[in-house]
Amino acid sequence: MTDPTDRHYDREFVRSFFTSPTAVDGEDDSAKMLRRAAQLRGLEAPDVWVPDNEDATAPSMRDEGARNIAEVVSEHGADFPGEIHPRVVWHRDSPETRYRGFRHMLEIADPENGAVEHIDGFVIPEVGDLDDWKKADEFITIVETEHGLEPGSLSMSVIIESGEAELAMSDLRGELGNPSNNLERMFLLVDGEVDYTKDMRAMTPTGELPEWPELRHNTSRGASAAGLVAVDGPYDDIRDVTGYRGRMEANRAKGMTGIWSLTPGQVVEANTAPLPPEDGxxxxxxxxxxxxxxxxxxxxxxxxxxxxxxxxxxxxxxxxxxxxxxxxxxxxxxxxxxxxxxxxxxxxxVDSMEQFEAAKEAGTGAIxxxxxxxxxxxxxxxxxxxDRMWDEATYQAAKTPITLFQDVYEHRPDQHDELAERYSEDVVERATAVGE
Structure with missing residues (x-):
């Protein structure tokens, strides 16, 4: 059986998860929001772009939305600096909805449409228990087979929007590598607090969403155990930058770096907040x-x-x-x-890590x-x-933000100039070399 900590993806971190409507009713160009998102660059461009053919798109527009995804991604996907993971419709209790999502995946991934070479995977919402995850995996396997794609070339990410899905994360580690499924294709575990609140029948006096710190902890834990990446759900008050930053800071203390972004402004915040500060x-x-x-x-x-x-x-x-x-x-x-x-x-x-590496090279275990x-x-x-004692454990803990930076630097070359402006060329050069 495959070790679940052997990652299917090179990317260890996702900072921003940005959704866009796939079809807007009443517009001359129903795909205009997709076209606008596809041309984001630098810090405004998310690590993961999600053309959203589910909640962000009206049910009557979703067939057109699937066509729009194929058209826009075929035109702009080669130049988009992040990964592209369309969200399709799905529901654990509705075979009709699952089938419609399957048909949309078939259309989006059809090589004749020219988009699939730029698509990294699909996001599956409203999943239930692990058997439901396997159904989605099987549909993606059929899509790959139908279109002659390399097995496992399309990833699968799920949105945790029910108690069933939350419990399923505990069972995922034991299923990865099982020859009866292809769940090694799993990439992101994304919280969806709105539908989770509905599923849990939760209420607050003001009608606001509960904080759900337990869900975020469980998602981060499930991702860590299975070698995946955890992403928090949307922060609806797009004007509350301070609250958004506070939410991200609390998430990082749980090991959850990524967060849903609803606007390019939130994308910038999500892309920059996890990085080490410029000044002490x-x-x-x-x-x-x-x-x-x-x-x-x-x-x-x-x-x-x-x-x-x-x-x-x-x-x-x-x-x-x-x-x-x-x-x-x-x-x-x-x-x-x-x-x-x-x-x-x-x-x-970086300076502290370099000092410890030099001391270790000289035979000193702690400084x-x-x-x-x-x-x-x-x-x-x-x-x-x-005074703080540095030993190997301290070094490894301090390495996490530098590993994040190195991951960003490797996968987002479009941000190199902005990173050099933020830190200086010298610091960037040292940061990419330390810890190797």
Missing amino acids: QWLLDDGSGEVELREENGRWAYTGDSLWIEETDDGYRFQAGAETRECDADGLREELLDRASYVPSMDDI AMTREATIEVDGVTVDIEN
């Missing part, structure tokens, strides 16, 4: 939460109003929120050191990395120094 940033917990310090003349200044320091005859009076204490210089330094944390830049991460800063609060300056 000190944070300070002032009792209300971690706040960013402002760098001024080599010092990191606190400008909030929840923490203050006052010099006294005997030392210092320190207050954070309702907590007040008297301390000497050493006590104040310890207090700020406990409250301070550092977000490393790309250059910082101390020192980070220094001068923090200023209410005109009082305090020098702090933070």
Whole structure:
């Protein structure tokens, strides 16, 4: 049996999953949204583009939508910098819907239409238990056979929109490599919180969607166990950039890098947010939460109003929120050191990894990395120094954001100039070489 962690895809990360309607009613060119999306480039172009012939397209327009996908992808697919994965109709409880999706896949993948050489796979929504996943896999296998395509050349991604599908992720690892199916073609596990909420009969007082952190955790875990890629569902408030960033930050803490994008603006946010920052940033917990310090003349200044320091005859009076204490210089330094944390830049991460690699090459298994800063609060300056031991486990954990960057750099050459502008040519060169 095939090891499920042996990936079918070289790509380890997907940052952005962007859907477009395949046919718009009442327009002279019903495919205009597809044409517009197909010409996105650079940071506005998603890692995975999903011509959406399901929810984003009216039922009466879906046959035309399938034709539009074939036409637009045949014309623009060769130049599109990301992967192309159309979403077709499917439903675990409806044979008629599944058959219609199958017919659309047959049309889209027909070599005579000229699109299939640019199509990487299909996205299957509304799946149920694992037997239902196998039905979709079998249909894709038939499509490949019917059109003389290489077996397994079309990937399959599913949208987790039901409790059945959520439970199926736990069984997927044991089915990969089974000779009775071709589930090795699996690529993405994508959360669909709207239909999941409906399926779970969940309610909130305001009618807003629940957060569903358990679903996102389970999807990330299922993807990790099966060697796949996890993607979060859509964030509907497209004007709430801060909320979108916060959602992505929470997801990354669960191991879920990718997120659904509804607009090119969200694509830019999704493509940039997971990358290491250009500059390092000190944070300070002032009792209300971690706040960013402002760098001024080599010092990191606190400008909030929840923490203050006052010099006294005997030392210092320190207050954070309702907590007040008297301390000497050493006590104040310890207090700020406990409250301070550092977000490393790309250059910082690469530099630390290079230092550890050099030490390991010299036969040293662990080294101390020192980070220094001068923090200023209410005109009082305090020098702090933070030591962190680096061993092989620390190195591997720090490597994850660099591995992400290397994955992006390999698969998105259209973003090379923007990455060099963001970090500098030197940092990019070092980042692509470290950890190899």
